[in-house]
Amino acid sequence: MADSSESAGPPPSAGPPPSAGALPSAGALPSAGALPSAGALPSAGALPPADARRTAVEAVVRIESGGAYANVLLPKMLAETELEARDRRLVTELVFGSTRRKRALDHVVDRYLVADPPPLARAALRIGAHQLIEMGTPPHAAVSATVQATPKRFRGLVNAVLRKVAAAASAGIEYPSRAVALSYPDWIVALLCTELGEQRALDALSAMNLPARSHRREDGYVQDQSSQQVAAVVPAARGDLVLDLCAAPGGKSTEIAGRGAAVVAVDLQPGRAGLVASNAQRLGCSRRLEGNGVAVVVADGTAPPFRRGTFDAVLVDAPCSGLAALRRRPDARWRIRPADISVLAALQRRLLESAAPLVAPGGTLVYSVCTLSLAETSEVVAATGAELAALGFSAQPSSLLVPTADRDGMFWSVWTRSADR
Numbered sequence: 001m002a003d004s005s006e007s008a009g010p011p012p013s014a015g016p017p018p019s020a021g022a023l024p025s026a027g028a029l030p031s032a033g034a035l036p037s038a039g040a041l042p043s044a045g046a047l048p049p050a051d052a053r054r055t056a057v058e059a060v061v062r063i064e065s066g067g068a069y070a071n072v073l074l075p076k077m078l079a080e081t082e083l084e085a086r087d088r089r090l091v092t093e094l095v096f097g098s099t100r101r102k103r104a105l106d107h108v109v110d111r112y113l114v115a116d117p118p119p120l121a122r123a124a125l126r127i128g129a130h131q132l133i134e135m136g137t138p139p140h141a142a143v144s145a146t147v148q149a150t151p152k153r154f155r156g157l158v159n160a161v162l163r164k165v166a167a168a169a170s171a172g173i174e175y176p177s178r179a180v181a182l183s184y185p186d187w188i189v190a191l192l193c194t195e196l197g198e199q200r201a202l203d204a205l206s207a208m209n210l211p212a213r214s215h216r217r218e219d220g221y222v223q224d225q226s227s228q229q230v231a232a233v234v235p236a237a238r239g240d241l242v243l244d245l246c247a248a249p250g251g252k253s254t255e256i257a258g259r260g261a262a263v264v265a266v267d268l269q270p271g272r273a274g275l276v277a278s279n280a281q282r283l284g285c286s287r288r289l290e291g292n293g294v295a296v297v298v299a300d301g302t303a304p305p306f307r308r309g310t311f312d313a314v315l316v317d318a319p320c321s322g323l324a325a326l327r328r329r330p331d332a333r334w335r336i337r338p339a340d341i342s343v344l345a346a347l348q349r350r351l352l353e354s355a356a357p358l359v360a361p362g363g364t365l366v367y368s369v370c371t372l373s374l375a376e377t378s379e380v381v382a383a384t385g386a387e388l389a390a391l392g393f394s395a396q397p398s399s400l401l402v403p404t405a406d407r408d409g410m411f412w413s414v415w416t417r418s419a420d421r
């Protein structure tokens with residue numbers, strides 16, 4: 001399940017990848033003519049130390065075979081290395097980029113394999129192919145440095161295959177389908193093309209293949225622009241009491257508290273609720289008695305332990321499939337299953353229906369998700385329409401932001417409760 005915010009911990013989110021600013025841009029590939037043979041590899045010379053690529057190979061194996069979450073694992077692994085900032089950015093691009101692009105990369109690599117290679121060799125091949133096809137790294141550098149980062153027993157294979165990939169990349173690669181070219185599961189491409197329209201969907205899918213951008217709020221919290229837009233639609237002034245029903249890691253709770261409101265931040269998972277508490281403490285907005293700030297409660301939002309009509313505003317930033325924030329979690333597209341969508345939509349509806357009675361007369365209800373599927377967005381709004389109307393809510397038009405290079409996508413809907421309820 002996805003988490004629309006960036007500063008976070010164990011699944012679903014652990015924080016934004018560093019920017020890929022210092023990486024070589026994807027430009028025209030030089031010819032692959034002068035590649036070394038496996039036996040005569042040049043020394044790394046001016047190349048980044050092989051440690052960066054070795055770290056990347058290990059990370060990819062742990063994500064692919066060990067089931068680790070890329071955006072949880074990599075920061076931990078990098079914290080244990082002494083790599084310089086430039087090499088950390090390289091590792092991040094190699095791991096996140098090759099994880100996002102694995103379907104497209106494997107399509108090219110597999111042309112030159114007769115059997116599925118062991119995980120370490122597969123990881124090295126993906127990382128090498130990513131440099132050759134996506135990053136515009138000169139073939140000589142990409143191949144030799146990747147081979148050096150590969151365990152000895154696989155070096156011959158990796159060298160031979162990457163030399164062929166380099167030649168294919170310079171000749172131009174054709175993919176059998178849009179889903180392979182964009183490196184998504186078929187079902188995601190088909191769903192979004194049907195529901196958003198083809199061009200909009202393809203633009204969104206392309207944008208989510210780019211590295212995520214970091215946006216730092218004035219208080220220092222790193223949060224995507226679209227999450228900031230959702231927090232901003234929750235009305236909150238000094239003295240207001242606001243409920244954030246699915247709050248972890250606390251991006252929106254802390255923004256709302258920053259405007260002077262008292263926020264009750266609920267999350268189902270105790271570990272994730274702890275993230276809200278530590279983020280609030282770090283930002284200096286933990287709740288003081290009778291004051292504003294964030295108070296954290298571990299509870300199930302489908303059975304919230306609060307009296308009806310208690311809150312001036314209630315935000316339901318619901319767990320979702322995250323189809324609008326896939327660039328933030330490079331492995332997420334390979335984990336989500338089509339059947340998850342309807343399970344999540346049922347949960348989202350229950351959360352919204354549990355939240356609505358808690359809004360005080362004249363108050364505001366906000367529903368948001370960082371996904372694009374109709375089932376989790378406008379269909380949840382439609383399915384709850386009659387029940388909300390019966391409670392005196394009137395709806396404003398919903399908003400859908402499709403992901404771009406600058407921001408994640410987001411859907412939100414806002415209702416106002418009549419003052420005489």
Ligand SMILES: C[S@@+](CC[C@H](N)C(=O)[O-])C[C@H]1O[C@@H](n2cnc3c(N)ncnc32)[C@H](O)[C@@H]1O
Pocket residue numbers: 002003004005227245246247248249250251252253266267268269272299300301302317318319320
């Ligand atoms: C999209 S994230 C929330 C992001 C958060 N609002 C922010 O901006 O930082 C959804 C959260 O809902 C929580 N959650 C899932 N099911 C829940 C439930 N039944 N009740 C309360 N929280 C739930 C998840 O643990 C997750 O932290």
